[in-house]
Every structure is written in C-alpha cells, then in structure tokens.
Amino acid sequence: MENLEMKEIESAIEGILFAAGEPVREDRIAAALELDRPTVQQMLQKLMDYYAYERRGIRLLHMEDTWQLCSAPDYADAIRRAFEIRKPAKLSQPALEVLTIIAYYQPTTRAYVDQIRGVDSSYTVGLLLERKLIEECGRLQVPGRPHLYRTTKNFLRAFHLTSLDELPEMPDLAGEGQMRLGDDGAIIDPESEERVIVDADRPETAEDIRPED
Incomplete structure (x- = not known):
C-alpha cells in the first residue's frame, strides 16, 4: 500500500511539473501534496535519477530551490528538426x-x-x-x-x-x-x-x- 501511495505521489509530482512548463518551487509542490519539504526533495531526486539512468527523452533539472521538466539534450537535434527550430547562436x-x-x-x-x-x-x-x-x-x-x-x-x-x-x-x-x-x-x-x-x-x-x- 505504501509503495502504491509513493507511486501516486511521484505521478502527481510529474503532473505538476509537466503542467507548469517552467521551474516550480519545492515549497509549492510540498504544499500542493501536503507533504514536508524533505520528502518532496527526496522524491524529486529519485525522479531525476530515474530519467537520467533510463535515458528517457525527458530530464528533471534542479536549479536552486526549483525543479523543471525538460527535453533530454541527447535529442536536441531531432526536436529542432521536428519543430523547425533554429539552433541558437553561440555566445561570443x-x-x-x-x-x-x-x-x-x-x-x-x-x-x-x-x-x-x-x-x-x-x-x-x-x-x-x-x-x-x-x-x-x-x-x-x-x-x-x-x-x-x-x-x-x-x-x-x-x-x-x-x-x-x-x-x-x-x-x-x-x-x-x-x-x-x-x-x-x-x-x-x-x-x-x-x-x-x-x-x-x-x-x-x-x-x-x-x-x-
């Protein structure tokens, strides 16, 4: 039962991050799920490790006290071709x-x-x-x-x-x-x-x- 609840919480976190489309603060996720912040941090870290280990097409980025779902850099060329996005110019x-x-x-x-x-x-x-x-x-x-x-x-x-x-x-x-x-x-x-x-x-x-x- 506990494992099922943990999977549901992970899925809820994924849903929140996907719907946001931008960095989300840890405390906002914790408040939405009525969980303490250390627990949310632990689960976010678990998701980030999972996406990287399984070489999924998405990654979870951690930036200061925020987290964001993004596409994996390995597939940047394919994504640019799909949406006809020009490669950004390098900084001089x-x-x-x-x-x-x-x-x-x-x-x-x-x-x-x-x-x-x-x-x-x-x-x-x-x-x-x-x-x-x-x-x-x-x-x-x-x-x-x-x-x-x-x-x-x-x-x-x-x-x-x-x-x-x-x-x-x-x-x-x-x-x-x-x-x-x-x-x-x-x-x-x-x-x-x-x-x-x-x-x-x-x-x-x-x-x-x-x-x-």
Whole structure:
C-alpha cells in the first residue's frame, strides 16, 4: 500500500511539473501534496535519477530551490528538426566575458563590468538581457541609481548548474587585488584605493560581439 501511495505521489509530482512548463518551487509542490519539504526533495531526486539512468527523452533539472521538466539534450537535434527550430547562436567571447563578470560579482552594475573590461558593454548587456541569461534586480542607491544585474535560472540551465555555488573558482578575478564597488557605488582600484571614473572611450559595437559560427 505504501509503495502504491509513493507511486501516486511521484505521478502527481510529474503532473505538476509537466503542467507548469517552467521551474516550480519545492515549497509549492510540498504544499500542493501536503507533504514536508524533505520528502518532496527526496522524491524529486529519485525522479531525476530515474530519467537520467533510463535515458528517457525527458530530464528533471534542479536549479536552486526549483525543479523543471525538460527535453533530454541527447535529442536536441531531432526536436529542432521536428519543430523547425533554429539552433541558437553561440555566445561570443565578449558576451561570455560580461556574463562571467556578472555571474561572479552579482548583483553588479554595468559600470563595474565596463571598468573590468575597459570597454563600454551596453550592447552586450542588452544582448544577454534578450537571451534571458541576466536580468535587472533593482538599482544601486547612489546618485544616478544605476541598474543592478544578476544571472537568471536560464543561465543555470544553459551551463548545467544546480546553483551558483557550483561555479568554479576564478583566480584571474578573485582575490584581494580585485576591483570592488564602494558604498557610494564608485569603483575602487585595489592598487591605489582610489575611486575610478568610468569613461570607456572605445564603445563596443555589434561587430565586436557578432556570434561565432
């Protein structure tokens, strides 16, 4: 009887995830099934392992405190052909640079990204917003109130990460010598501890960040 109940619960979880079509929070699933969260987490993990082990056409993704059903990457080409979906363009090197900076120093401003790269990144930030890899998450409470940016769940999905904690260390940008934002929103140069005025004199253009073939 207990096994039957467990199978019914698994089926209910599958139904919820399928109907949602987007990431669903663990606590929402637990509330809907009137179960405690650890039990729901255990069953979600069991389903995820099952889909992967049996090499099914669907996979269960875990992203922070949410879960989502999606198609298996092994069959991406067949799915694209069935629906005549164009393969998304690869991110260019400049786009990857901007995405990396935001991922490691989020929430952060575009001015901070510009200072690290030494070039105006407004076009690239716009591109990443369109691809839904980053999103606005408020404004810095300083004069001008610049937008703050952070990565999205689409970012986690694209790079096969469960959470940001799985990001590898980045020695080139990490450590005591890194630039940082001061309390007033100014960028502080670690070499001189002076505030830096961002004035990128070489704006980035569409030609600079064209997609790779």
